[in-house]
Amino acid sequence: xxxxxxxxxxxxxxxxxxxxxxxxxxxxxxxxxxxxxxxxxxxxxxxxxxxxxxxxxxxxxxxxxxxxxxxxxxxxxxxxxxxxxxxxxxxxxxxxxxxxxxxxxxxxxxxxxxxxxxxxxxxxxxxxxxxxxxxxxxxxxxxxxxxxxxxxxxxxxxxxxxxxxxxxxxxxxxxxxxxxxxxxxxxx
Amino acid sequence: xxxxxxxxxxxxxxxxxxxxxxxxxxxxxxxxxxxxxxxxxxxxxxxxxxxxxxxxxxxxxxxxxxxxxxxxxxxxxxxxxxxxxxxxxxxxxxxxxxxxxxxxxxxxxxxxxxxxxxxxxxxxxxxxxxxxxxxxxxxxxxxxxxxxxxxxxxxxxxxxxxxxxxxxxxxxxxxxxxxxxxxxxxxx
DNA sequence: GCAAAATTTGAATGGTCATTCAACTTTTTT
DNA sequence: AAAAAAGTTGAATGACCATTCAAATTTTGC
Numbered sequence: 001x002x003x004x005x006x007x008x009x010x011x012x013x014x015x016x017x018x019x020x021x022x023x024x025x026x027x028x029x030x031x032x033x034x035x036x037x038x039x040x041x042x043x044x045x046x047x048x049x050x051x052x053x054x055x056x057x058x059x060x061x062x063x064x065x066x067x068x069x070x071x072x073x074x075x076x077x078x079x080x081x082x083x084x085x086x087x088x089x090x091x092x093x094x095x096x097x098x099x100x101x102x103x104x105x106x107x108x109x110x111x112x113x114x115x116x117x118x119x120x121x122x123x124x125x126x127x128x129x130x131x132x133x134x135x136x137x138x139x140x141x142x143x144x145x146x147x148x149x150x151x152x153x154x155x156x157x158x159x160x161x162x163x164x165x166x167x168x169x170x171x172x173x174x175x176x177x178x179x180x181x182x183x184x185x186x187x188x
Numbered sequence: 189x190x191x192x193x194x195x196x197x198x199x200x201x202x203x204x205x206x207x208x209x210x211x212x213x214x215x216x217x218x219x220x221x222x223x224x225x226x227x228x229x230x231x232x233x234x235x236x237x238x239x240x241x242x243x244x245x246x247x248x249x250x251x252x253x254x255x256x257x258x259x260x261x262x263x264x265x266x267x268x269x270x271x272x273x274x275x276x277x278x279x280x281x282x283x284x285x286x287x288x289x290x291x292x293x294x295x296x297x298x299x300x301x302x303x304x305x306x307x308x309x310x311x312x313x314x315x316x317x318x319x320x321x322x323x324x325x326x327x328x329x330x331x332x333x334x335x336x337x338x339x340x341x342x343x344x345x346x347x348x349x350x351x352x353x354x355x356x357x358x359x360x361x362x363x364x365x366x367x368x369x370x371x372x373x374x375x376x
Numbered sequence: 377g378c379a380a381a382a383t384t385t386g387a388a389t390g391g392t393c394a395t396t397c398a399a400c401t402t403t404t405t406t
Numbered sequence: 407a408a409a410a411a412a413g414t415t416g417a418a419t420g421a422c423c424a425t426t427c428a429a430a431t432t433t434t435g436c
């Protein structure tokens with residue numbers, strides 16, 4: 001029980017950051033706005049995270065952890081490279097990830113990452129992980145796995161961008177579309 | 189000749205804005221930094237554009253105008269829906285558009301647009317234009333044009349995101365990849 | 377060449393914001 | 407229940423920034 005309150009606040013504030021960025025945008029967000037989301041003060045946020053920059057890092061880490069968890073869950077029941085590829089794609093559009101707020105925040109982080117070392121580092125790690133999984137799945141499936149991987153990743157990123165723009169299709173529909181896209185990409 | 193200096197400065201400052209955003213990011217940019225790019229003062233920028241917000245609007249408009257011009261040029265020699273579709277796709281990766289700095293700025297504007305009415309308006313107009321062109325080309329080509337259009341647009345957006353991340357493939361290569369992607373999407 | 381219009385900027389102005397800190401309250405430990 | 411530790415915040419602090427403005431310089435129209 002030693003760390004209960006600390007952990008609760010930590011989670012609350014990361015969630016508040018996602019909602020606040022979704023509402024106001026990364027460029028215009030302030031600690032006061034984030035605090036208002038859960039009735040905390042700006043000073044309190046600094047007490048827990050040390051700086052705004054570290055809070056953003058923790059928030060991005062949370063999104064990546066969700067993606068990773070969704071991927072592992074789906075991998076558990078996937079047999080063969082084709083099923084593992086579908087697991088990777090479907091994880092990207094998992095119900096817990098593919099929400100309007102989180103799509104929005106994800107795109108904001110993509111835009112901000114090149115200028116924030118903490119975010120850039122996390123992004124690099126994630127991209128490398130996804131790339132290597134996709135490659136491993138695709139090598140035994142298609143003659144030009146690298147080209148297919150790039151196209152697939154571009155498609156998935158593009159769907160996130162579209163979702164952040166407004167017309168959100170819903171996670172289940174996004175998964176279905178992505179699956180049929182993958183099938184077409186692999187040559188039916 | 190009445191408007192020469194005004195027009196020159198206007199163009200210089202919009203170009204400076206692209207470079208400055210590429211270097212520092214939309215979230216951290218200041219008028220002073222943009223001015224430094226061409227040896228102008230922050231006050232001077234306000235004299236020409238009235239506000240930072242309007243400068244950003246003019247900058248986005250410049251990117252959209254480039255896209256539009258590239259599209260029209262390529263349309264001029266395109267006969268039939270299939271050629272017009274390739275023109276639309278290739279225009280997206282035109283040499284004058286698909287540079288590291290402009291990819292970077294484009295993604296930043298995607299992220300910022302939902303929170304800046306001026307940018308949102310321009311974005312909406314552009315997306316509607318591209319959507320309608322793509323639809324018109326695809327209807328006679330595939331049984332499910334709407335699905336193909338969404339996939340194609342997601343792919344193109346995703347390539348821009350990837351380019352903004354760092355690994356830039358170069359415009360010519362991007363066009364070649366996009367063309368072969370389109371071919372595969374339409375069923376070889 | 378000269379007056380008027382356009383351009384340019386240094387120096388205010390007013391506002392915002394992250395961060396710090398001292399004081400206060402709540403929770404935990406013993 | 408007292409002391410210690412953890413949590414909380416209002417009010418500084420210091421920095422930064424868009425915007426304004428008056429004064430200076432340059433360009434243009436004649």
